[in-house]
Amino acid sequence: MDGxxxxxxxxxPPGYSFTYEYVVQQAGTFWLHGHDHHQNSDGLRTPLxxxxxxxxxxxxxxxxxxxFEDWFTESFNERAKLTLDPTKPFPPPHGYGFGLINGINGNYTRPLYFRPGLTYRLRLINMSSTMWFQLSLPGHTMRVVEVDGEYTEPQEVDGIDMSPAQRYSVLVTAHSANLFNYRYNATMYAPFIPPAAGLSPRVFIGDVLYQSGAPFVEASSSIGGGNFKWANDIExxxxxxxxxxxxxxxxxxVLGNNLYSTGQHLDHINNITYAQPITPSLYTALSMGEMAFDPRVYGQQPHxxxxKHLxxxxxxxxxxxxxxxxxHLHGHSFQITEYGPTDINVPANHTALPVVKNTGVPARRDTFVVPPYRYTKIRFRADNPGSWPLHCHMDIHFVLGMALxxxxxxxxxxxxxxxxxxxxxxCRVQGIKTWGNAAGNEGLNFTGLPPAPLFVASSP
Ligand SMILES: [Cu+2]
Known part of the structure; x- marks a missing residue:
């Protein structure tokens, strides 16, 4: 029922319906979204x-x-055409997304209403296809208590920084008097999109209302500067x-983007660019007997x-x-145990950040970031039999093949x-076989499956 x-x-299929029935085993802050190609980018998503x-x-x-969501004026396909054309400027015209907060333009989102002395759990969800979101409430303290559906020991922070697909819950205790109102600051950005005034980053200032008509307390400290503390999952x-x-x-x-034999630059993990099989991988695992342990039966590109169990x-x-x-890894929460500098293809002028570890009691989550020229280590027990994708949650990278x-x-x-x-x-109504290898055939006969594009080591 994973989807x-x-x-x-x-x-x-279009015009059909399907009812997902499953036992809920985990409480927390989630979201659901279409999981075929770029459906999320085009808006098929909602909190859960x-x-x-x-x-x-x-x-x-x-x-x-x-x-939080990013929203673009073009469809994913129109945008991808421009983004992937090396002769076009980056970002493409109109490529700076808009930010939605609770489904509408973030400049018009309903205020947060606080009553004196109450403690609020703010559930924060970044459902974006591309953009990061930061949230802070100047004049208030946040305590992180949940990350991606896993409770954590409370930790005080000044702000939350979320990649696409990440979620947090923070506790905020309202001031004991309602003499003043405050504001929250939500910033939408992407580390790889060049700054442009008013467009990137895009800042949304929202009201934290204690009493209408009361004066506002303006932020005194700069967000992100000095001693400002972002939540950090390794801590x-x-x-x-x-x-x-x-x-x-x-x-x-190893994650990458390289030239392939099709002439395209594709994303990959360990040089294999992902593409969907014909027969769903789970049905291959169920129907191939002993051969289900042979990775080849799932096809080359599904990688x-x-x-082994447990x-x-x-x-x-x-x-x-x-x-x-x-x-994002499906089917598991994993422990975040280490970040460190990668030793692969590092430019000479790059300053490596140190190794940071948490091998005592790490936090668990289901979406982790691997920063540029870094590695990230995660751990999980294989206690949930199934077929589970690991994929980049930036839609363009998923579509270009960063998955296994x-x-x-x-x-x-x-x-x-x-x-x-x-x-x-x-499957049956679409003429897709529900058994066999990736092509819906016996053994290693892959007739019907398109050939995998070949990795070309050196990019021009
Ligand atoms: Cu990516």
């Missing part, structure tokens, strides 16, 4: 809040939601105090990595590029999982 097209199911069944482990009086600790897992297997992944996997993800990549597929415990899957007929029907 990604050609991974766990066939997409819902899961409340605790029992008492919430952090105390607050009320909660407020701020959902957070899981509330349940789960220690760093002992690693059974370490997997090195299957087979995980092994603790460490991913060491290197980013020898100038852009940060926000990577973890095939987790196919033996356990084959013993325990039965796909509902209504889900298989989504």
């Amino acid at each position: 990604p097209a050609s991974v766990t199911q066939c997409g819902i 809040i899961v409340y605790d069944k029992n008492k919430t482990p952090v105390d607050y009086d009320e909660e407020l939601l701020l959902g 957070l600790h899981a509330l349940d105090k789960q220690p760093a897992l002992p690693v059974d297997r370490s997997i090195k992944l 299957a990595v087979i995980l 092994e603790v996997v460490e991913l060491v993800v290197h980013n020898p590029n100038t852009l940060p990549h926000p990577l 597929t973890f095939i987790e415990a196919p033996d356990v899957l084959q013993r325990t999982l039965k796909i509902p007929e209504a889900m298989l029907d989504l």
Whole structure:
């Protein structure tokens, strides 16, 4: 019931409907979105809040939601055409996105209404396809208590900085008197989009209203400057105090963008540029018997990595590029254990930042950033049999192939999982086989699957 097209199911065809039924196992701040190509970029997305069944482990009086989105005047396809054309300027005309907060132009979003003395849980969700968002409430203190659906020990910060797909909950206690009103500051930016007055970054100033008519307290300190403290996931600790897992297997992944034999510059992980199989990878895992352990049956471009049931996997993800990549792993929360400098293709004039680790009680989350010329290490236990994508959550990078597929415990899957007929029907009505290898054939016969573009090592 995870949703990604050609991974766990066939997409819902136009004019059809499908009901997702699943046991909710995790409370927290989530969102849902179309997961076929660039559907998220074109707006198929919405917040999804899961409340605790029992008492919430952090105390607050009320909660407020701020959902952040980027919005462009062109469709994804129109924008991609301009962005990927090396003869066109970057960003393309109108390429500076607009920012939406709670679904409307962020300049017109309803104020946050505070009552004196109450503690609010602000749920923050960045549903953008491309842009980062920062939030601060000058004159108030924030305490981080949740990251991507995982509670953390409360930690005081001045601001939150979210990549696409990341979420946070912060507690804010209102002042005890309602003599003044305040403002919040939401800044939309992307580390790779050049500044342009009023366009990048785009700043949205919203009201924090205690009493209408009361004077506003203007921000005295500069956001992001001096001692300003952003939330930093490597410094957070899981509330349940789960220690760093002992690693059974370490997997090195290198992110990149290179020239391929098609003449295009494509994104890749370990030189393989992702493309969807014909038969969803999960159905291949279920129907190929012993061969389900052979990564080749999933096809070359779906880039299957087979995980053994219950092994603790460490991913060491290197980013020898100038852009940060926000990577989302499906099916797991993972521990954030280390950031450090990559040793791959580093320009001579680059100043390496030091290694930072959290191998005591790390925070868990489901979307992590690999900054430029850094690596990030994460750990998780392969205790959720399935087929789970790892992919960049900037839509353009996902579309260009920065993704792979973890095939987790196919033996356990084959013993325990039965796909509902209504889900298989989504494939049948589209003439897609629900068994066999990536091409819907026996063994290693891939007739019908387009050939994988070849990696060309040296870019012109
Ligand atoms: Cu990316």
